[in-house]
Amino acid sequence: MIELRDVKKAFNQGQHNEYWALSGISLAIEAKKVTALRGPSGSGKTTLLTLVGCLARPTSGRVSLQGRDISGLPERFLTEIRRQTFGFVFQQFNLIKGMSAIENVMLPAYPTGRPHKELHQRAEALFERLKLGHRRHAKVEWLSGGEQQRVAIARALINDPQVLIADEPTANLDTALAREFMAILESFSAEGRTVILTSHDPLVVESAAVHRVVDMRDGRLLEA
């Protein structure tokens, strides 16, 4: 579904602090499966995730989504693809403080111009599914870590994306909540969504919910 060919990514290119986060990655990510990127800090996991999720463009190489090369698309088209195809769960959850959980969840759908009522119903359904209905009107800063993550998951799903991207999803969760998260992931892959996540948490990468683990180090793949 997603294919990367000799992808390289440099930051501050041409400057004294030039840094190559990825040095020639070729990888095919299968649809409807859970793929985990594993590696120490600085191995390039998150950078790879941003390229796959259309948050950034590679410095060189090709990224294709369902056979379509998306690496050279202008920002506007990338945004459109990102909105329609990907849902993101960030490490720090990145919810907007001062707003209620349900408002945060509906945010990615605002640019689509879908009717407010429809959005509201979809958000309510997601809250019910994630057992968070009772907290939907609470401000996000009043929620616990686990609740915040479920809000972040609901937000990632509001546009009904095919791919869910999660960056270190269990880094801020205790064991019980981490297991709960993996159960949610399993249900997503069961319903046919592709999940790509980064983690070095054994609870995640050794979980039965994860179909494939890709090891990384120094911006390269260790996978044979």
Place this chain on the structure above:
Amino acid sequence: MKSWLEKQRHLIDFTLASLARRKARNLGLLAVYGLLVFVLAAASLFTHALRQEAALVLHDSPEVLLQRLVAGRHDLIPPGYLEKIGRVRGVQKAEGRLWGYYYDAVVKANYTFQVPTTEAPAPGKAVIGAAIARSRGLAPGNTISFRSYSGKLASFEIAAVLPAASELVSADLVLVTEQDFRSFFDYPAGHYTDIALSVANPQEVRNVATKLAAALPDSRPILRDEVLRTYASVFDWREGIMLALLSAAILAFAILAWEKASGLSAEEKREIGILKAIGWETGDVIKMKLWEAGLISLLAFLIGYSAAYVQVFHFGASLFEPVLKGWAVLYPRFQLTPVIDGLQVATLFFFTVFPYLAAVLVPIWKAAVTDPDAVMRT
């Protein structure tokens, strides 16, 4: 179209929620910005209303006034001038006017004595302006005495007090008969202070003035339009003085508003990064932030302008009165007729709202074009 409208609605909803989330900052900004608009709007509304008032007052005044000059100074019109003017074509009516100034040492104020052309009071009686009545504690039926410049004492019974509505021009007026006027000032018979001329055709006013200047070379014709222009420039000058006095404060407010508006907080930048990462386009972010800035500036403009309107037309512009009305001892009390000039509102809007939007646009744009992956790296 429907989805476009729905999208705008979502953006506005989010904008309003954003404004509410940063209540203290936005209220502070609104207060400073509103105050700035208030000061500028009050000065402009007040001077405009004064100019309008002057124009209304002068509307019924004669088209041309003729004054005689001796050595460049205003002198009395000698007998025979009225007859000479009567022969100038285009002049419908020419009337000699009698008026002069009198300093009242009791209240340390100058009065204007005048002989009205119609409805003159009976001999020995005077009609006075409301400000004189106030300062001397007079009412109809009372008697007032003045010591003339020649030392004689003259007493007048107050026949009436002029209505307060005309106070802008009648505050210091004393209307007496021609006979009383001439006797009080020892005014030579047959002489006048100046001559008021009516010209039937407004297009002919300048021609008549030229003919008058030719026929009576020692005289100076003053056109009504020139008087209006003088009033306008006096009020403009006063407005300028006031704005100059307030310029330091205005500048301080402007800098504060600019500072507040143009810097995006770290929290706002973070939010923009999140919005971009979850699928908002750069254009959506800019639109949302412009809605925010637009709402603040529009609200500040409406609040500032409305407050200025109320201050000027309902509270008599008490804040700026001393500078804009003048420094007379006999202070006229009057209610200005509310006037709103479209061009004036548009100018003020342009000079207060547009700089604000320009100030916020650059930082908004800078924050909006940040890479959406930045949020993953923080």
